[in-house]
Amino acid sequence: xxxxxxxxxxxxxxxFEAAGYDPALGKVVISNRPDLCEYQCNGAMxxxxxxxxxxxxxxxxxxxxxxxxxxxxxxxxxxxxFINLDTDKEFLAxxxxxxxxxxxxxxTRAEKPxxxxxxxxxxxxxxxxxxxxLRSAIIGESIKRIGRYMGHNxxxxxxxGDWGLQMGLIITELRCRKPDLxxxxxxxxxxxPEEAPFTISELEEIYPAASARSKVDEDYRNEALEATxxxxxxxxxxxxxxxxxMKVSVTDLKKNYSRLNVEFDLWKAESDAQPYxxxxxxxxxxxxxxxxxxxxxxxxxSEEGDTKEIPPCMLLKSDGASLxxxxxxxxIVERMKLYDxxxxxxxxxxxxxxxxxxxxxxxxxxxxxxxxxxxxxLGFGTMNGKDGKPFKTRDGGVxxxxxxxxxxxxxxxxxxxxxxxxxxxxxxxxxxxxGLSAIKYGDLSNQATKDYVFDVDRFTSFEGNTGPYILYTxxxxxxxxxRYAEEGGSDEGLVILPAINESQKNLMLRLTAFGQxxxxxxxxxxxxxxxxxxxxxxxxxxxxxxxTKILSQEDPEVKGSLIALLALTKKVLETSIDLLxxxxxxxx
RNA sequence: GCACCUGUAGCUCAGUGGAUAGAGCAGUGGUUUCCGGUACCAUGUGCGGGGGUUCGAUUCCCUUCAGGUGUGCCA
Numbered sequence: 146x147x148x149x150x151x152x153x154x155x156x157x158x159x160x161f162e163a164a165g166y167d168p169a170l171g172k173v174v175i176s177n178r179p180d181l182c183e184y185q186c187n188g189a190m191x192x193x194x195x196x197x198x199x200x201x202x203x204x205x206x207x208x209x210x211x212x213x214x215x216x217x218x219x220x221x222x223x224x225x226x227f228i229n230l231d232t233d234k235e236f237l238a239x240x241x242x243x244x245x246x247x248x249x250x251x252x253t254r255a256e257k258p259x260x261x262x263x264x265x266x267x268x269x270x271x272x273x274x275x276x277x278x279l280r281s282a283i284i285g286e287s288i289k290r291i292g293r294y295m296g297h298n299x300x301x302x303x304x305x306g307d308w309g310l311q312m313g314l315i316i317t318e319l320r321c322r323k324p325d326l327x328x329x330x331x332x333x334x335x336x337x338p339e340e341a342p343f344t345i346s347e348l349e350e351i352y353p354a355a356s357a358r359s360k361v362d363e364d365y366r367n368e369a370l371e372a373t374x375x376x377x378x379x380x381x382x383x384x385x386x387x388x389x390x391m392k393v394s395v396t397d398l399k400k401n402y403s404r405l406n407v408e409f410d411l412w413k414a415e416s417d418a419q420p421y422x423x424x425x426x427x428x429x430x431x432x433x434x435x436x437x438x439x440x441x442x443x444x445x446x447s448e449e450g451d452t453k454e455i456p457p458c459m460l461l462k463s464d465g466a467s468l469x470x471x472x473x474x475x476x477i478v479e480r481m482k483l484y485d486x487x488x489x490x491x492x493x494x495x496x497x498x499x500x501x502x503x504x505x506x507x508x509x510x511x512x513x514x515x516x517x518x519x520x521x522x523l524g525f526g527t528m529n530g531k532d533g534k535p536f537k538t539r540d541g542g543v544x545x546x547x548x549x550x551x552x553x554x555x556x557x558x559x560x561x562x563x564x565x566x567x568x569x570x571x572x573x574x575x576x577x578x579x580g581l582s583a584i585k586y587g588d589l590s591n592q593a594t595k596d597y598v599f600d601v602d603r604f605t606s607f608e609g610n611t612g613p614y615i616l617y618t619x620x621x622x623x624x625x626x627x628r629y630a631e632e633g634g635s636d637e638g639l640v641i642l643p644a645i646n647e648s649q650k651n652l653m654l655r656l657t658a659f660g661q662x663x664x665x666x667x668x669x670x671x672x673x674x675x676x677x678x679x680x681x682x683x684x685x686x687x688x689x690x691x692x693t694k695i696l697s698q699e700d701p702e703v704k705g706s707l708i709a710l711l712a713l714t715k716k717v718l719e720t721s722i723d724l725l726x727x728x729x730x731x732x733x
Numbered sequence: 734g735c736a737c738c739u740g741u742a743g744c745u746c747a748g749u750g751g752a753u754a755g756a757g758c759a760g761u762g763g764u765u766u767c768c769g770g771u772a773c774c775a776u777g778u779g780c781g782g783g784g785g786u787u788c789g790a791u792u793c794c795c796u797u798c799a800g801g802u803g804u805g806c807c808a
Contacts, residue, residue: 174749190751225752267808269808279788382789438805451736469803469807495738497797498803531745596738596739597745597746598745607759609745688774695768732769
């Protein structure tokens with residue numbers, strides 16, 4: 146479906162052409178002076194030089210050719226050469242009627258759907274999710290949803306960290322604690338037990354303990370390194386342990402992610418890429434890309450024009466073990482083989498920028514991907530506390546994700562119960578839904594690439610630019626609509642008519658921007674643009690609501706029109722928050 | 734050292750090669766024939782500093798200052 150801007154742009158282009166100017170100058174943008182007009186065209190000024198003519202003369206010529214257009218209600222030429230425009234009310238209403246009947250609300254979906262793999266989440270098994278995992282999950286999930294709405298085939302992969310030194314550390318620590326387990330008995334020939342010899346909470350305690358010890362105890366560290374290698378070589382006892390760790394851990398992870406309304410299509414892990422490593426490495430050697438340097442096997446990835454030295458990509462350590470880079474490369478091989486995607490997008494901490502630069506260059510240089518396969522990196526910033534430093538618990542420890550969510554839910558619950566006159570039978574669930582909106586909107590309303598301050602009080606507030614405020618607006622609309630239904634109103638045959646006041650027209654104009662906003666958000670991988678948009682729509686709606694009687698409207702056609710507008714507003718807002726990854730309750 | 738990122742109002746954040754740079758919070762003062770006042774309305778002498786390109790720069794380029802991050806055998 147065409148955008149409102151397209152209609153306007155076409156009119157302008159025609160007018161420019163008719164007046165003898167380049168039609169490309171007829172670009173229309175939203176006015177930055179809403180007190181003067183709704184839209185503006187600055188093409189006359191851009192064309193002044195080319196045609197050696199005063200901008201306002203060009204603008205006058207163009208305006209003369211716009212007269213009688215059904216798209217515009219007001220066309221004005223101002224000082225230097227601005228062409229100020231207001232839309233025609235009837236035309237605007239007609240546009241919204243089209244939008245109502247468009248299942249994608251004016252979004253132009255992809256003609257050729259692409260396959261896009263988004264690598265986000267990135268938790269390590271046996272380690273609890275902490276706040277550092279929050280952003281990847283939230284941002285990745287939103288981009289996935291936006292991509293799907295755009296019509297693409299988007300595959301979300303959690304990409305578990307399950308194969309590195311951490312596993313060796315856990316195994317080593319377990320052996321210290323429970324040396325009698327059969328997994329450590331090389332002579333053991335029987336069936337290993339089905340039950341894991343630890344619970345998730347034990348596991349979560351074991352890893353940090355092992356990690357800390359390895360930093361001060363060199364023998365211990367070497368043991369862990371050896372265990373890692375033995376695991377990677379498929380030692381049966383260790384493999385059995387690894388299976389236990391995976392099972393216990395993944396169950397717990399799924400529970401936590403579902404609490405965040407985050408779902409992965411693939412639960413792939415680093416270990417899944419292992420089978421692809423030997424061939425890949427061999428081929429890189431054979432084809433002359435990989436060479437030995439200081440005992441390690443590396444691929445040079447520096448390129449001409451680099452402003453800094455890019456270290457080579459390391460495939461194998463001097464002890465022959467693979468590492469993070471190797472796994473990531475092999476994962477690319479695996480993904481090409483299984484899915485042949487048009488794009489692989491990594492939503493990870495921006496501090497990994499250089500690492501992925503190396504991986505991408507290496508993959509491209511050695512032909513792991515097609516020339517047309519896009520490898521992209523969306524690095525997000527750190528989540529800081531109010532003090533501007535990385536978010537911590539009160540006593541300075543790492544904040545577990547489930548505790549953070551729990552705190553927010555509790556805060557939300559308190560507010561809902563306190564401020565509520567009507568008894569809510571389901572305040573707990575409402576608190577969860579609203580709390581999630583607070584967390585996600587708080588995160589997504591910032592540019593992903595920047596660090597941001599996570600402020601619980603601000604995010605959970607019902608006032609201002611927050612998730613709860615957006616939800617409040619939706620709930621308010623729902624409430625009016627259900628009252629309308631109770632009064633016997635039908636939603637059949639309701640038609641949006643031209644606006645009856647300025648605030649309604651403003652709301653209508655805001656609604657027309659949905660399609661463009663979603664498309665931009667997708668192109669730029671910028672969910673915060675959707676946040677800014679729904680905040681605008683919510684404000685426009687609340688102003689309109691404040692000024693306009695809806696249910697007490699006497700003229701049934703006008704009333705029906707307002708109800709239809711409310712329904713569209715609700716649909717736009719609900720669709721938007723779904724793209725952001727949260728939802729609205731019926732009451733709050 | 735080198736590289737990258739960031740620097741916008743007291744605080745938290747948007748934003749665009751163009752007309753008077755916007756929101757929220759905090760502060761002050763208002764609003765109801767009330768469909769949810771957890772709302773609406775009013776109130777803001779700020780683009781780190783200095784050059785340059787341009788008719789026009791907060792936006793592009795250079796430089797400088799400040800903060801953050803990264804920089805071959807962790808992930």
